[in-house]
Amino acid sequence: MLEVRNLSKTFVIHILGGKSIEGFRGVSFRLYPGEFLGLTGRSGSGKSSVLKCIYGTYLPASGEVWFASERLGRVDLARAGEQAVLRVRDGEMGYVSQFLRVIPRIAAADVVAEPLLRAGSEAGAARRQAAALLERLRIPARLHDAYPSTFSGGEQQRINIARAVIRKPRLLLLDEPTASLDRESQETVIGILRELKEKGTSMIGIFHDRAALEAIADNVLELANGSMEHGRP
Amino acid sequence: MKPLLEIHGLTKLFGSGCGHCLPGGVSPEEGNRCGRCGTVVGCGDVSLMVYPGEVLGVVGESGSGKSTLVRLIHFELDATAGEIYLNNGKEDAARENLLMQSPFRRRQIRSRHMGIVYQNPWLGLRMQVSSGGNIAEKLLAAGWRNVSEIRKRAAFLLERTEIPVNRMDEPPANFSGGMQQRVQIAKALSNNPQVLLLDEVTTGLDLSVQARVLDLIRNLQRELAVAMIVVSHDLGVIRLLCQRTIVMRHGRVVESGLTDQVLEDPRHEYTQLLVSSQL
Amino acid sequence: MNLREWMGRKKRDGCGNGPDYSFAFLDDVSKREIRRKILKAVAIPGYQVPFGSRELPIARGWGTGGLQITLSLVLPEDILKVIDQGCDGSVNAVNIKRFIQAVTGVRLTTDTGEATLIQTRHRVPEEPMTDAQILILQVPYPEALREVEPSERVTRRMHAEADYSRMWLYLYEDIVKFDEITIGYRYPVTVNGRYIMDPSPIPRWDIPKLHMAETLFLFGAGREKRIYAVPPHTPVVPLEFEDFRFRVENFEGKACARCGATDTYLDEIIDDATGRRLFFCSDTGFCDKRCGE
Numbered sequence: 191m192l193e194v195r196n197l198s199k200t201f202v203i204h205i206l207g208g209k210s211i212e213g214f215r216g217v218s219f220r221l222y223p224g225e226f227l228g229l230t231g232r233s234g235s236g237k238s239s240v241l242k243c244i245y246g247t248y249l250p251a252s253g254e255v256w257f258a259s260e261r262l263g264r265v266d267l268a269r270a271g272e273q274a275v276l277r278v279r280d281g282e283m284g285y286v287s288q289f290l291r292v293i294p295r296i297a298a299a300d301v302v303a304e305p306l307l308r309a310g311s312e313a314g315a316a317r318r319q320a321a322a323l324l325e326r327l328r329i330p331a332r333l334h335d336a337y338p339s340t341f342s343g344g345e346q347q348r349i350n351i352a353r354a355v356i357r358k359p360r361l362l363l364l365d366e367p368t369a370s371l372d373r374e375s376q377e378t379v380i381g382i383l384r385e386l387k388e389k390g391t392s393m394i395g396i397f398h399d400r401a402a403l404e405a406i407a408d409n410v411l412e413l414a415n416g417s418m419e420h421g422r423p
Numbered sequence: 424m425k426p427l428l429e430i431h432g433l434t435k436l437f438g439s440g441c442g443h444c445l446p447g448g449v450s451p452e453e454g455n456r457c458g459r460c461g462t463v464v465g466c467g468d469v470s471l472m473v474y475p476g477e478v479l480g481v482v483g484e485s486g487s488g489k490s491t492l493v494r495l496i497h498f499e500l501d502a503t504a505g506e507i508y509l510n511n512g513k514e515d516a517a518r519e520n521l522l523m524q525s526p527f528r529r530r531q532i533r534s535r536h537m538g539i540v541y542q543n544p545w546l547g548l549r550m551q552v553s554s555g556g557n558i559a560e561k562l563l564a565a566g567w568r569n570v571s572e573i574r575k576r577a578a579f580l581l582e583r584t585e586i587p588v589n590r591m592d593e594p595p596a597n598f599s600g601g602m603q604q605r606v607q608i609a610k611a612l613s614n615n616p617q618v619l620l621l622d623e624v625t626t627g628l629d630l631s632v633q634a635r636v637l638d639l640i641r642n643l644q645r646e647l648a649v650a651m652i653v654v655s656h657d658l659g660v661i662r663l664l665c666q667r668t669i670v671m672r673h674g675r676v677v678e679s680g681l682t683d684q685v686l687e688d689p690r691h692e693y694t695q696l697l698v699s700s701q702l
Numbered sequence: 703m704n705l706r707e708w709m710g711r712k713k714r715d716g717c718g719n720g721p722d723y724s725f726a727f728l729d730d731v732s733k734r735e736i737r738r739k740i741l742k743a744v745a746i747p748g749y750q751v752p753f754g755s756r757e758l759p760i761a762r763g764w765g766t767g768g769l770q771i772t773l774s775l776v777l778p779e780d781i782l783k784v785i786d787q788g789c790d791g792s793v794n795a796v797n798i799k800r801f802i803q804a805v806t807g808v809r810l811t812t813d814t815g816e817a818t819l820i821q822t823r824h825r826v827p828e829e830p831m832t833d834a835q836i837l838i839l840q841v842p843y844p845e846a847l848r849e850v851e852p853s854e855r856v857t858r859r860m861h862a863e864a865d866y867s868r869m870w871l872y873l874y875e876d877i878v879k880f881d882e883i884t885i886g887y888r889y890p891v892t893v894n895g896r897y898i899m900d901p902s903p904i905p906r907w908d909i910p911k912l913h914m915a916e917t918l919f920l921f922g923a924g925r926e927k928r929i930y931a932v933p934p935h936t937p938v939v940p941l942e943f944e945d946f947r948f949r950v951e952n953f954e955g956k957a958c959a960r961c962g963a964t965d966t967y968l969d970e971i972i973d974d975a976t977g978r979r980l981f982f983c984s985d986t987g988f989c990d991k992r993c994g995e
Contacts, residue, residue, distance in 0.1 A: 559871060
């Protein structure tokens with residue numbers, strides 16, 4: 191599904207006189223369909239940066255990110271054009287961060303239904319599907335028409351997850367998706383992720399919570415001092 | 424997928440140039456104004472693509488050439504050099520550099536396939552003509568010759584842009600800034616353009632009005648899947664609307680990429696400054 | 703000094719034998735200039751050709767554009783008719799007619815059928831004209847777009863790019879305000895599918911006569927220094943909408959009080975003595991002819 195080879199990231203900060211800051215270096219791994227790879231390491235070890243480099247939010251300094259796309263075939267996301275990355279993001283690759291960055295002034299159900307609409311679903315059906323998913327994530331129906339920006343941190347995060355999983359992407363990148371969730375919600379989220387996994391979605395996840403990681407991860411990659419070590423959870 | 428709009432080496436010099444700065448204007452390292460002859464690079468060697476249904480952002484501080492770029496694409500300024508292609512969706516259509524076409528042909532293309540919304544509604548609207556008439560003008564230019572059909576279309580567009588239809592025969596001069604901007608959007612969309620150009624459309628509006636105009640643009644974009652070029656110095660607007668973004672300075676493109684990448688991992692010194700200057 | 707004395711003044715002063723003007727008053731260079739511009743105008747129907755408008759012994763704005771065209775075209779064998787708003791006998795028409803006759807000696811007529819050259823102000827004769835005739839129209843304001851754009855530079859660009867949406871918008875706004883197109887005369891027309899042209903202040907009644915006609919129509923604006931033309935067999939289409947059609951004036955139920963015509967453009971006249979409203983043919987030559995039959 192995904193093969194990362196020797197991926198590195200450095201930031202050059204011009205405001206600091208062109209100072210170079212290393213994000214991580216030499217990261218390589220393979221990810222198979224339905225596999226969950228956990229990323230661990232101290233804070234600052236570059237876990238989030240790895241996800242962002244795969245998603246395309248960061249431009250890697252070197253290395254390759256080979257993704258087996260359904261639509262485009264095998265593609266190196268590190269070198270692919272912007273259009274290719276956008277197409278992979280549209281339906282094949284999802285990203286959930288610990289912060290909600292949704293479009294303001296849109297009802298929660300519409301935020302979640304939007305990826306389906308983009309894929310060409312009928313509006314009513316998309317909204318029903320979104321509502322069902324929100325219901326499952328224990329966002330009460332009375333909140334479905336409210337703006338997520340007014341929600342609590344935990345609710346926002348669940349909106350975020352719902353939006354990322356509703357189209358059942360083939361690769362899901364998770365950056366602390368359960369950080370601000372209570373235990374019950376956390377379990378629901380893990381349950382949803384497991385279902386996706388069983389249907390073949392591959393995932394790379396950063397979990398603050400060791401127990402959550404152990405509950406779902408097949409393999410673990412430990413980043414230390416910017417480089418990596420393989421292991422079992 | 425074929426790009427809808429293709430621009431190569433678009434250049435606009437204000438001034439005659441001299442031995443020091445020609446061709447193409449003074450080098451980017453020196454800024455945008457030639458120290459010897461005073462020729463200003465409005466737009467220097469700009470290349471970009473816009474794909475069907477895509478929203479491309481153009482950011483940069485005032486004077487960076489953003490508006491010049493939009494006006495060159497809208498044929499309001501004559502380019503010094505460069506190529507512009509607009510793919511009309513027909514596979515066998517001849518590929519013609521629009522900058523080499525006659526003003527007559529360019530006007531036709533503009534009337535039929537482009538829409539523009541300016542920061543200043545006075546540029547985009549006739550303030551003394553009715554709002555419906557403002558929309559009608561664009562339709563008339565595109566060859567509509569049936570008054571009731573024109574009025575039907577104008578009413579539909581005004582409704583879509585949240586202007587009460589019973590005010591259709593009132594001139595925009597009677598309207599608030601936000602309403603004028605929405606009439607401009609209705610006018611720009613009237614001919615179902617292939618490309619919509621938005622030049623700082625929310626600058627100078629109150630925050631709540633700004634939000635309403637942005638929501639409208641976003642909804643219309645999703646419904647109509649019209650390709651857009653959004654010019655703004657406001658990174659928030661760019662983040663909200665655009666999948667891809669180019670950053671301009673001194674008339675040149677200094678950086679381009681996916682919007683989240685440009686904003687979160689800017690590489691050019693100027694972009695880093697721009698992003699870190701955000702409130 | 704009357705006209706004849708003025709023209710013969712050099713002979714009287716003893717400095718020459720013949721009259722000191724060319725046939726038809728204009729010198730050869732002027733005639734060549736005007737004829738060339740007429741040829742260009744004919745070649746580009748509806749396009750306003752700038753020309754070097756000459757000084758004449760009548761004031762600018764009194765038909766000097768039409769007069770210069772007439773003088774540059776007239777031949778000794780021509781038969782001339784001059785009308786002003788359809789009338790052969792108005793002061794203006796008579797003055798112009800006399801002047802042309804004095805400088806050319808051509809025969810005059812009031813009969814449209816007989817004339818080879820007709821100079822007119824604000825009317826097209828009722829009687830259908832043939833390909834052996836030329837109609838020369840006097841034009842006060844040649845620019846059809848002036849109503850919507852004051853700048854000559856801009857209107858010329860608009861014509862060049864066929865950028866006519868503002869003219870159409872003018873008609874649209876008219877309909878929004880009054881529920882009809884209120885333009886009574888100088889009704890804008892599209893010539894040969896390309897240029898929008900001012901047909902001079904003829905009534906709407908006369909517009910259809912320009913369409914696919916047998917005759918050459920020449921338009922001259924002396925003060926504004928423009929010549930334009932509608933050659934024979936050229937489409938001339940008034941601006942109209944599919945649901946708001948161009949209409950000519952309606953004279954239903956009215957007839958000429960003199961010849962009884964019900965198929966002509968009528969002038970309304972109020973009898974000073976009785977206060978009665980009467981209608982007469984605007985085209986006096988045509989009315990005379992009918993009365994004579």
